[in-house]
Amino acid sequence: MGTRLYLVRLGEISLKGLNRPFFEKKLKNNIKTKLRPYHNMVSKQKGRLFFEIDESCSREQCDLAFSTTFGVVGYTEAVRVQKDMDKIKEKVREVLANSTFSNEGSFKVETKRADKKFPLSSYEISCELADVVNESFPDLKVSLKNPTHTLYIEIRNSTYIYTTMKSGPNGLPVSTAGKGMLLLSGGIDSPVAGYRMASRGMKLECIYFHAYPYTSDMALEKVKMLASKIAPFLQGTRLHVVGFTEQQLWIKSHSEIDETTLMFRACMMKVATKLAHKYDGTALVTGEALSQVASQTLDSMAFTNTTTDMLIIRPLVGMNKEEIMRTAENIDTYKTSILPYEDCCVIFSPKHPLTRPDVEIENAHYEKMGIDELLDKAVEETVTYDFFANGKEKLYSEEEETTANLEINPLVQE
Amino acid sequence: MEYYLDNAATTKISESALKAYIDTATTYFANPSTNYKAGQNAKLKLEETRDEIAKILDVSSNYIYFTSGGSESNSIILSSLLWNNSPGEVIISKIEHASNSEFARILKEKGWKVSTIDAPQGFINPNKLKSMMNDRVRMVCLQYVNNVIGSIQNIEELVKIVRLKEKEYNRKIHFHTDAVQALAKIPFSLKELDVDSASFSAHKFHGPRGVGILYTRLVNQQPLSKAGGQERGVRGGTENLPAIVAMSVALKEQLGTTTIKPSCYDRIYDLNLYLRNNLHTHLLSPRGNYSPYILAFSVAPFPSEVFTRMLNDKGFYVSSGSACSNNVKAKGESILKAMNYSSELSKGSIRISLCDKTTKEEIVAVVNEINNLYDSVVR
Numbered sequence: 001m002g003t004r005l006y007l008v009r010l011g012e013i014s015l016k017g018l019n020r021p022f023f024e025k026k027l028k029n030n031i032k033t034k035l036r037p038y039h040n041m042v043s044k045q046k047g048r049l050f051f052e053i054d055e056s057c058s059r060e061q062c063d064l065a066f067s068t069t070f071g072v073v074g075y076t077e078a079v080r081v082q083k084d085m086d087k088i089k090e091k092v093r094e095v096l097a098n099s100t101f102s103n104e105g106s107f108k109v110e111t112k113r114a115d116k117k118f119p120l121s122s123y124e125i126s127c128e129l130a131d132v133v134n135e136s137f138p139d140l141k142v143s144l145k146n147p148t149h150t151l152y153i154e155i156r157n158s159t160y161i162y163t164t165m166k167s168g169p170n171g172l173p174v175s176t177a178g179k180g181m182l183l184l185s186g187g188i189d190s191p192v193a194g195y196r197m198a199s200r201g202m203k204l205e206c207i208y209f210h211a212y213p214y215t216s217d218m219a220l221e222k223v224k225m226l227a228s229k230i231a232p233f234l235q236g237t238r239l240h241v242v243g244f245t246e247q248q249l250w251i252k253s254h255s256e257i258d259e260t261t262l263m264f265r266a267c268m269m270k271v272a273t274k275l276a277h278k279y280d281g282t283a284l285v286t287g288e289a290l291s292q293v294a295s296q297t298l299d300s301m302a303f304t305n306t307t308t309d310m311l312i313i314r315p316l317v318g319m320n321k322e323e324i325m326r327t328a329e330n331i332d333t334y335k336t337s338i339l340p341y342e343d344c345c346v347i348f349s350p351k352h353p354l355t356r357p358d359v360e361i362e363n364a365h366y367e368k369m370g371i372d373e374l375l376d377k378a379v380e381e382t383v384t385y386d387f388f389a390n391g392k393e394k395l396y397s398e399e400e401e402t403t404a405n406l407e408i409n410p411l412v413q414e
Numbered sequence: 415m416e417y418y419l420d421n422a423a424t425t426k427i428s429e430s431a432l433k434a435y436i437d438t439a440t441t442y443f444a445n446p447s448t449n450y451k452a453g454q455n456a457k458l459k460l461e462e463t464r465d466e467i468a469k470i471l472d473v474s475s476n477y478i479y480f481t482s483g484g485s486e487s488n489s490i491i492l493s494s495l496l497w498n499n500s501p502g503e504v505i506i507s508k509i510e511h512a513s514n515s516e517f518a519r520i521l522k523e524k525g526w527k528v529s530t531i532d533a534p535q536g537f538i539n540p541n542k543l544k545s546m547m548n549d550r551v552r553m554v555c556l557q558y559v560n561n562v563i564g565s566i567q568n569i570e571e572l573v574k575i576v577r578l579k580e581k582e583y584n585r586k587i588h589f590h591t592d593a594v595q596a597l598a599k600i601p602f603s604l605k606e607l608d609v610d611s612a613s614f615s616a617h618k619f620h621g622p623r624g625v626g627i628l629y630t631r632l633v634n635q636q637p638l639s640k641a642g643g644q645e646r647g648v649r650g651g652t653e654n655l656p657a658i659v660a661m662s663v664a665l666k667e668q669l670g671t672t673t674i675k676p677s678c679y680d681r682i683y684d685l686n687l688y689l690r691n692n693l694h695t696h697l698l699s700p701r702g703n704y705s706p707y708i709l710a711f712s713v714a715p716f717p718s719e720v721f722t723r724m725l726n727d728k729g730f731y732v733s734s735g736s737a738c739s740n741n742v743k744a745k746g747e748s749i750l751k752a753m754n755y756s757s758e759l760s761k762g763s764i765r766i767s768l769c770d771k772t773t774k775e776e777i778v779a780v781v782n783e784i785n786n787l788y789d790s791v792v793r
Contacts, residue, residue, distance in 0.1 A: 213723040345717060347715070
């Protein structure tokens, strides 16, 4: 059985010092998870990981594995050949024949000579191989600044040849920076917030508050779709669905109408905190952006902070809606987020919510509601869904899922 | 227990219509446009059915064309305006079905003046129509029975206005009515209405989907699809004979052969009355000139989407006029606003629609459930 070779460029990880192996190992394992169940061998060299993957693993699955794993800066399918100029030239001819190279436009040969013992310099290698390119494509001109086509040569333990470099999502491998609980709402922002924190290596579990029949089951399905969409970036995730109907009705009848949104927030934070303790999370992650809605004013956020002892991370706090939407489109959550299933019923949304709450007054009002017991109940009755790193939901009704039937969800490719 | 009370959306196909469909599909499978015996038999069956339907509607079979349903029938009529040498004006009500109102946008784009006439509380004021008429108007398009609240327009009177104006301007003005919610629901005579064209759909009266009728007196009616010139050039494409025959069977079942009044009309009227007299909610349907098959009410300020979800969970399938969404406004809601109902009432609107199979028990049950819910969660 043959294999395909993939070369993976690492970015920030290469700058790490003594703990670099820790990051590299995580990255390697994160990619391997997504290549299951296919056999693959990994070797590493400075700034690069090399994957030799069983060729029965589809290119789509390989692409998904590399394009959704944080820590990958770029990746490409490459061919390997001995460090011998004649053999290299022969291989280059082969590669060019199967590449996007044509007689249109310009080209460049980019050589990286990591093995300094190789007799020719980078420049000399590039020159000799440019001649090979010209044999096949005589009309192609050289352009070092803005080439249409690029032939990449890397001289290391062997020679690696490739003509494209797809970009990865950058960042740091997931599970290198602790675990957070992401408050996933069904809107545009929260999946992006999760994506951002995952890009810094945070492991995430998601929490959704569901108030059936005030919010529809379609809204829950939408959130599950979102969890599934971000699951590859999150290296798989869990979605904790908190039934919140009784609690919302309680809040509605036990608080001032203009304060209800703040009280919901407080309750959600308290439930999220309890779930974080239960599942070993050390931070809460929200999609809040300053002043986007009434509950996201500075004063409201300050109040929210007093409702939990846990660190609240708001990765989007300083971002504009357009920037957030752009990321949502890139990670393919936007289309799902704008589906018209509301995550909060209008009867729970005050017309004029308080935007400049007083922390002490609101906390007193919260205490007066006497809702703690109901919140404990909500935590107890939470239903959890699991999503694999390929985005697929784990179905508990079935027998233990074998890795063989893990299908890959089509995800956006950068 | 399940209670299906959304018959204005669609009805369940009747057993005899389904049987007729299967029988026709088996016996008359040949293409009516072919010359051999089987094809000619199918052609005969098609024309026989056309005659039957024409007889029920008491009009000439020359005016009956089979289409894929109400939307296509409406589209054929409105699209024919695009063949005019120069654009003119069309008057259309604000409470039309989307197949008309969306087409009006196309006409607008093509240079037509589209004047919309409002319908406060569901009714078009004849004087208002009179005041809007002018010598540029080529077509008036007004719905017969409104699908959201069940109001019945006085089409005869509206047509008379147009006919008078025709004489005054000495030019033809086309009057089209979308009568999808009228056929086999309310008593009427197509002849006496004196409209130039009308649309009907089989699945609203227990016929199959994908088949309907276009009644048009226009001689040079332009088609949407020419294809093989079927339906005398008005609707190209192989005739859906099994569905057409099934539609005829369903229609006969509802109306009998001699009258245009549904045989169960009086019973449905009483059921509607029971709803009106016993529901605790705010009535949106008009108090007079309404189709007994449709009843709209509002649970405002409670959102209808949530209310219908609660009803769904108890097994009652009714229609919510509004979606609980900021992104998408439901059709019903915008139609209600066009009828001058407040935004709040519109957002809480719910529609119950009946059919000949609806029983008193079902109506009593739904009234009890609605009242229980309304009294406990809304009041």
